[in-house]
Amino acid sequence: MRLMSRKRHRHRRQIRDVYERKCSPCQQDDTSPCGEGIRLGPYLPEDIWRHIHALMPLRDAARAACASHTFLRSWRCRPNLTFRGETLGLNGRRHVIKREEMARDLIRKVDHILKNHSGIEELVMSLSYDSEEAYDFPCSLLFNGSQNSIRYLRLSYCAFRPTTELGCCRSLTTLFLSHVWIADQELEWLLSNSTALEKLRLLSCTEIVCLKIPCLLQRLSFLSVAACRKLQVIESNAPNISTFHFTGNLVRISLGGALQVKDAEMYCMHESNMIRYARTKLLSWAPNVETLSIASNNEIISTPMLPGKFVHLKYLRFTLYEDEAISPACDYLSLVPFLEASPWLETFIFQVIRRSMKHESIIGDSSHLRQLPEHRHDKLKSVSIGGFSSAKSLVELTCHIVENASALECLLLDTTRGSFSPDGCSVDKPGQCARMGRKFLVEACRARLAIRTHIEGIIPSRVKLDVVEPCRRCHDVEHRDSIGV
Secondary structure, eight states: OOOSOHHHHHHHHHHHHHHHHHSOGGGOOSOOTTOTTOOOSSOOOHHHHHHHHHHSOHHHHHHHHHHOHHHHHHHHTOSEEEEETTTTTOGGGTTTSOHHHHHHHHHHHHHHHHHTOOOOOEEEEEOOOOOSSOEEOOHHHHHHHHTTTOOEEEEEEEEOOOOTTSOOOTTOOEEEEEEEEOOHHHHHHHHHTOTTOOEEEEESOTTOSEEEEOTTOTTOOEEEEEOOTTOOEEEEOOTTOOEEEEESSOOEEEOTTOTTOOEEEEEOTTOSOHHHHIIIIIHHHOTTOSEEEEEESSOOOOOOOOSOOOTTOOEEEEEEEEOTTSOTTOOGGGGHHHHHTOTTOOEEEEEEEESSOOSOBSTTOOSOOOOOSOOOOTTOOEEEEETOOOBHHHHHHHHHHHHHOTTOOEEEEEOSSSOOOTTSSOOSSTTOOOOOOHHHHHHHHHHHHHIIIIIGGGOOTTSEEEEEOOOTTTOOHHHHHTTTO
């Protein structure tokens, strides 16, 4: 029986060698402390065997516990458990047994393991098997016996129903629920009894409507909520949240007095104008944010000038997913007031991911470029624009930044799909290009012409200009000839 990998075997041998050097010859024999019939080498203290056992994969550790009394004792207090279909031996049986039988087998195995364990510190259960009925996680087995030991809990694809009858979770620092069925009151009770919680992540928890976080969570610093489609309200009174990430339809957000938010991400793909939201709503609950990432798929609307400013914002990333419903009048120059409201901004990344080319091109346009009243961006050092096109307002925005950012050091203009690939095209793997249709290749050539005509001539010598173009594998010469470039 092979109980461990070569790496773990080598690690065990190193421990044994150290022990043998410390022991006299009379102490070195072949007697195993782990039970009759098993010869694991010379005598080692039980804590070393427990350490070796903890390094084994879960399945191997369970098998070893069946053959050794020492490993059985360490198995019952193993601090970290990870349950997956492969770990429990269920993946290979999906086409052999019925889903209901697999569900019963899963429940029996997990419940048996939890019942015979104590002092669990880390528990990960990731189950994505096909079943008509979700696995009901046995909260009483976990919290009644291990309420003072569980530190890291990650559950996926199960029902999680903690009740007021259970004990407190005084040691729980990280809670990650993914595709978990848990009601508002159940989650609120769990949070109220997890005063040591530092990180909370909720992903696709479809029963949650109102997320309430009590002020008792003084240590909570990280909050991430994504794809909870029924969610309507986030109300938090935790005072020390420094990182807040949100993905989904925009909901009412109130972080109380959490003025410590330094890192914020808002990915709301179906909202009308996230730039306007950031200037109005987000500024009210995250006035001291330093890093801000925003994503939307609708047009940029003129941003109102407001007295409030992001006085600590240093990093801004805005991703715009343009679809066919985007108006050709989308005005990128409307981003300038937001930059003006961020006087300490150092890095600005603007990524445009488009499906069509419905915009007013500057190629062939004889009208003058618009110029806004002078807005100094004296701290701005790095600007990257992905999906750069010949859209007139985008060229105007770029020229405005170059002319008003006195500390600008580098300007990156990516004329491909906007992935900022160092290989010169939108790729996921080295040497492979993402497919670009003819109209996108033509537009990339137009964008390059717009850069040469309107931007290169105003770039100060101190500024490094990087232009990313589709590589030769992405297009051939006839695309350039078709537009006379």
